[in-house]
Amino acid sequence: MKSNEEKEQRKKRLNENKHIITVGVILGLLLGAMLGYFVWFMVSERQETMARTENNRYDSAGTRVIRGDIITSDRVAIAYTQPGSTADEDVRVYPFHELFAPISGYTAMGRTGLEGAYHRTMMTTSLNFMEVFRNDLLNQRSMGDRVVMTIDSDLQYYCYTLLGEYNGSITVVDAETGRILAMVSKPTFDPNLVKEQWSELVSEDNKSGNLLNRSTQGLYSPGSTFKIVTAIEYMRENPETYRDFSYTCNGSITIGDHTVHCEGAHGTVNMESAMAYSCNGAFVTMGMTLDRGKYGELIKELGFGSKLIDELPSSKSTSTINRGTDDFEMMQTVFGQGQTMESPLQNVMITAMIANKGVMMKPFIVDHLEDANGIVTERTEPRELKQILTAEQVDYLNQLLTATVNYGTSPQAQSPYCQVAGKSGTAQYSSSLERTHAWFTAYAPAEDTTIAITIMLEQGGHGSPNAAPLASAIVNYLYERD
Numbered sequence: 001m002k003s004n005e006e007k008e009q010r011k012k013r014l015n016e017n018k019h020i021i022t023v024g025v026i027l028g029l030l031l032g033a034m035l036g037y038f039v040w041f042m043v044s045e046r047q048e049t050m051a052r053t054e055n056n057r058y059d060s061a062g063t064r065v066i067r068g069d070i071i072t073s074d075r076v077a078i079a080y081t082q083p084g085s086t087a088d089e090d091v092r093v094y095p096f097h098e099l100f101a102p103i104s105g106y107t108a109m110g111r112t113g114l115e116g117a118y119h120r121t122m123m124t125t126s127l128n129f130m131e132v133f134r135n136d137l138l139n140q141r142s143m144g145d146r147v148v149m150t151i152d153s154d155l156q157y158y159c160y161t162l163l164g165e166y167n168g169s170i171t172v173v174d175a176e177t178g179r180i181l182a183m184v185s186k187p188t189f190d191p192n193l194v195k196e197q198w199s200e201l202v203s204e205d206n207k208s209g210n211l212l213n214r215s216t217q218g219l220y221s222p223g224s225t226f227k228i229v230t231a232i233e234y235m236r237e238n239p240e241t242y243r244d245f246s247y248t249c250n251g252s253i254t255i256g257d258h259t260v261h262c263e264g265a266h267g268t269v270n271m272e273s274a275m276a277y278s279c280n281g282a283f284v285t286m287g288m289t290l291d292r293g294k295y296g297e298l299i300k301e302l303g304f305g306s307k308l309i310d311e312l313p314s315s316k317s318t319s320t321i322n323r324g325t326d327d328f329e330m331m332q333t334v335f336g337q338g339q340t341m342e343s344p345l346q347n348v349m350i351t352a353m354i355a356n357k358g359v360m361m362k363p364f365i366v367d368h369l370e371d372a373n374g375i376v377t378e379r380t381e382p383r384e385l386k387q388i389l390t391a392e393q394v395d396y397l398n399q400l401l402t403a404t405v406n407y408g409t410s411p412q413a414q415s416p417y418c419q420v421a422g423k424s425g426t427a428q429y430s431s432s433l434e435r436t437h438a439w440f441t442a443y444a445p446a447e448d449t450t451i452a453i454t455i456m457l458e459q460g461g462h463g464s465p466n467a468a469p470l471a472s473a474i475v476n477y478l479y480e481r482d
């Protein structure tokens with residue numbers, strides 16, 4: 001009995017040992033294969049690096065990686081790759097056609113937008129080594145990393161529809177963080193058809209600039225939205241007395257040989273009613289007392305002359321104001337005409353700054369990067385650029401901009417859900433008074449701000465009747481959907 005038992009036990013142990021040996025051999029082989037693969041990977045990678053320039057390397061990465069997706073904050077893919085049997089047969093798909101084109105850009109004729117800025121990210125995989133190894137063994141390509149935007153797909157679609165037939169842009173920003181929630185630009189293009197339509201898109205006869213992201217790259221005369229900037233400088237230079245400002249408007253103001261007109265005579269105004277009625281005479285009066293050097297510095301401090309956003313192509317807003325600016329240019333600039341040129345993104349940043357208790361935030365459109373399994377590899381943290389206003393200045397500006405909506409020029413921006421604060425602009429873009437762009441820049445709710453909105457309508461006529469209702473519609477939409 002006993003020897004039988006021993007025999008059984010020995011047999012069992014022998015079997016176990018066999019198992020261990022088998023597992024050991026398999027592990028050894030696997031390790032060997034992995035090491036071999038690793039060495040081969042390093043060598044081939046090294047050779048590739050040595051043989052090619054940096055960018056070409058990422059172009060050729062398609063043989064191992066399928067280009068990653070671009071998705072919205074609510075996880076809708078706006079650009080993805082339909083893999084072919086080889087990388088050359090891959091098709092990049094933009095399922096929403098024009099809707100996100102100014103942001104995504106394209107890959108067909110060079111690369112622009114996020115497709116350009118995040119090319120390397122999407123052509124690199126952060127999946128773990130084993131997963132990539134298994135894919136390589138199976139001769140399958142691994143999925144590249146994903147770009148996750150701050151854009152809200154429903155809000156983007158709502159704003160796109162709202163802009164309708166206008167050329168121009170709508171930009172919606174979370175004032176506290178600088179997150180861009182919607183960015184619409186028209187006219188635009190279908191990134192699926194860039195190759196087919198290329199000659200038409202870049203033709204000299206095509207004056208509509210379809211490939212331009214008007215929010216970040218469009219530069220326009222700011223019109224009366226610039227009175228906000230003049231008001232800030234006036235408050236800075238007259239901290240004790242700005243609340244006592246008074247001016248009697250009879251419909252026009254003349255300085256030297258130059259006359260600036262108002263729309264009618266506004267009578268006696270203070271700073272609040274001057275902003276509310278958009279009195280040019282009052283702002284010229286305030287403006288002509290300003291230190292031109294300091295005014296120019298404030299304009300720079302607000303972002304003029306700087307690149308505002310890292311992820312997208314953009315134009316720097318421009319101003320010529322400095323110590324030596326002459327009276328005529330100063331007179332024009334302080335109420336938003338003259339040579340100042342501003343992008344809608346710049347305008348919405350100033351508005352968001354007021355809304356964010358005077359702190360300017362860096363705008364951003366990429367929330368984070370992640371691998372194909374959704375594991376975050378890099379996140380954008382909101383970044384404070386500068387404290388521009390004191391608490392007292394914020395309160396007073398808020399008073400001016402709510403007055404504009406409550407009893408001033410822009411009742412069209414009111415919302416039944418909350419207090420909206422804002423300023424309209426009607427910017428002449430040719431010598432004819434009739435040819436104007438329409439602006440409206442706003443934040444809401446004024447007492448506890450969450451969002452800032454800038455509407456820009458090219459050849460849109462007047463800001464209050466045409467652009468202000470769009471701001472109101474966006475505020476209402478955000479309330480009604482929540």
Ligand SMILES: [Zn+2]
Binds near residue numbers: 249250251265267
């Ligand atoms: Zn006036």
